[in-house]
Amino acid sequence: MVIKLTVNGKEHTLDVKPYHTLLRVIREQLGLTGTKKGCGNGECGACTIIMNGQPVRSCLVLGVEADGAEILTIEGLGTGATLDPVQQAFIDEAAVQCGFCTPGFIMATKALLDRQEHPDDEAIVQAMSGHLCRCTGYEAIMRAVKKAAQLRGLNH
Amino acid sequence: MNRVFDYVACRSLAQAVDLLNQPGAIPFAGGTDILVAIREGKLRPKLLVDLKAIPELSDIRWADGMLRIGACTNINTLQTNNDIACHFPVLATAGLRFACYELRNRATIGGNIANAAPCAQTAPPLVVLDALVEVLSRAGRRLVPIQEFITGVSSTVLNPGELITALLLPAQPDDSSGIAVRAARVDGMDLASVHLAVQIRHLLDDANREVRFCFGSVTALPARYPDLEEVLSRTFLTRELIQTVSKAVAARIAPRKSSLRASPFYKKAIVGVLLAEALAKLLDNPALACSEEEPRW
Numbered sequence: 001m002v003i004k005l006t007v008n009g010k011e012h013t014l015d016v017k018p019y020h021t022l023l024r025v026i027r028e029q030l031g032l033t034g035t036k037k038g039c040g041n042g043e044c045g046a047c048t049i050i051m052n053g054q055p056v057r058s059c060l061v062l063g064v065e066a067d068g069a070e071i072l073t074i075e076g077l078g079t080g081a082t083l084d085p086v087q088q089a090f091i092d093e094a095a096v097q098c099g100f101c102t103p104g105f106i107m108a109t110k111a112l113l114d115r116q117e118h119p120d121d122e123a124i125v126q127a128m129s130g131h132l133c134r135c136t137g138y139e140a141i142m143r144a145v146k147k148a149a150q151l152r153g154l155n156h
Numbered sequence: 157m158n159r160v161f162d163y164v165a166c167r168s169l170a171q172a173v174d175l176l177n178q179p180g181a182i183p184f185a186g187g188t189d190i191l192v193a194i195r196e197g198k199l200r201p202k203l204l205v206d207l208k209a210i211p212e213l214s215d216i217r218w219a220d221g222m223l224r225i226g227a228c229t230n231i232n233t234l235q236t237n238n239d240i241a242c243h244f245p246v247l248a249t250a251g252l253r254f255a256c257y258e259l260r261n262r263a264t265i266g267g268n269i270a271n272a273a274p275c276a277q278t279a280p281p282l283v284v285l286d287a288l289v290e291v292l293s294r295a296g297r298r299l300v301p302i303q304e305f306i307t308g309v310s311s312t313v314l315n316p317g318e319l320i321t322a323l324l325l326p327a328q329p330d331d332s333s334g335i336a337v338r339a340a341r342v343d344g345m346d347l348a349s350v351h352l353a354v355q356i357r358h359l360l361d362d363a364n365r366e367v368r369f370c371f372g373s374v375t376a377l378p379a380r381y382p383d384l385e386e387v388l389s390r391t392f393l394t395r396e397l398i399q400t401v402s403k404a405v406a407a408r409i410a411p412r413k414s415s416l417r418a419s420p421f422y423k424k425a426i427v428g429v430l431l432a433e434a435l436a437k438l439l440d441n442p443a444l445a446c447s448e449e450e451p452r453w
Contacts, residue, residue, distance in 0.1 A: 001163070018161060018162055018163035018204070019159060019160050019161050019163075021191075040195060041192050041195070042188060042192070042255075042258075042259055043345070045256070045258070048258055054261045055257065055258045055261065056258050056261050056262055057188075057258050057259060057262070060187055060188050060191050060192070060259070060262065061187065061262070062163065062187065062191070062204075064163050064165070065165075065187075065206065065208075067165070108257075108258070111257075112257075125344065126257070126344065127257055129256050129257075129342075129344030129345045130255065130256025130257070130258065130259065130344070130345035131256075
């Protein structure tokens with residue numbers, strides 16, 4: 001099935017199988033491998049992207065459902081020269097170890113801060129619930145989300 | 157995805173009904189249950205009939221004294237929609253601890269009911285609200301009371317060729333309120349171990365108050381006890397009365413032996429505690445949740 005979608009600001013026309021997930025289309029047909037497959041069931045968060053302004057689990061969205069959609073993946077944040085404040089915050093707070101969960105956490109953080117500029121601890125925890133990290137123990141990630149809110153505030 | 161199927165994005169209800177009468181065609185909305193079931197080999201559809209682009213199915217509006225919630229309304233919308241949040245907080249709060257934010261952007265109320273898992277968090281609120289399920293087929297529309305709609309674990313009265321189009325909630329008196337609470341292993345993304353919805357009509361009017369409560373995730377079907385609801389209704393609510401009813405619920409409820417996420421023993425122990433807590437919250441009186449007895453552990 002032929003679909004048209006915009007990914008990180010660029011338009012694509014793709015022929016996709018109806019039973020392929022958006023995750024697979026992004027990774028294998030567009031070569032954007034920053035988005036990860038962790039569990040394939042929507043439970044780990046590693047596949048999180050932003051679709052039409054909302055964070056979703058791309059492993060539970062079919063490619064065909066993204067016809068006409070605007071997609072933002074981790075590759076769409078920042079530029080080659082500068083990092084998005086969320087990315088910078090994760091580095092500043094050493095919230096990245098193996099990095100596998102990181103794109104998902106960063107997309108979720110961006111989506112959270114887009115809807116709530118200064119989330120409190122409870123709001124952060126609930127927004128990040130459903131994102132699993134095996135390495136960091138989450139504390140550094142909490143600090144990174146708060147730092148990201150701060151850095152974004154500085155840019156206004 | 158290790159299974160092969162076709163897909164159509166429907167534009168109208170007529171088209172959807174037509175397609176659903178093909179063998180192997182199933183209604184498809186958020187996909188958060190269906191795609192997992194396909195991956196696990198539990199479901200092998202030939203055609204996914206995507207309902208999300210059909211305008212009537214995402215509509216939320218008052219009609220004939222009922223709030224009509226389109227079946228494709230996602231779970232986050234249950235909290236952000238003003239009519240639901242203000243007039244049916246028992247349903248809005250059931251969406252607070254429901255999977256995670258990303259999944260709530262996709263999961264739908266129609267899908268939650270059609271899937272009919274015992275842990276379906278929109279089921280107990282719909283029960284205490286006396287909701288109706290609107291079903292569409294070639295023969296037309298029919299309304300099914302929610303308690304008749306769900307017939308067992310993952311089992312409903314929906315036939316092949318049919319789809320849920322809306323959930324209809326009767327308007328509640330102005331002085332009503334409700335809350336959904338749950339016990340789960342984590343205060344975040346987890347299915348409920350025990351889930352409870354409480355709706356109170358005429359909250360502060362002892363003579364006319366009506367209390368309704370319904371448990372999910374304990375028995376195969378949402379569990380209601382109309383006679384115990386009656387004990388709590390139209391009377392001055394004391395801690396002792398609530399404790400009596402809590403103990404009666406705990407004695408009567410029969411958790412499935414195959415209880416998931418918590419043992420039958422735990423579920424029986426916690427139902428009464430949750431009920432007292434929910435009532436205390438709604439009546440804004442924390443003392444109502446206290447037990448006279450020493451804890452048993």
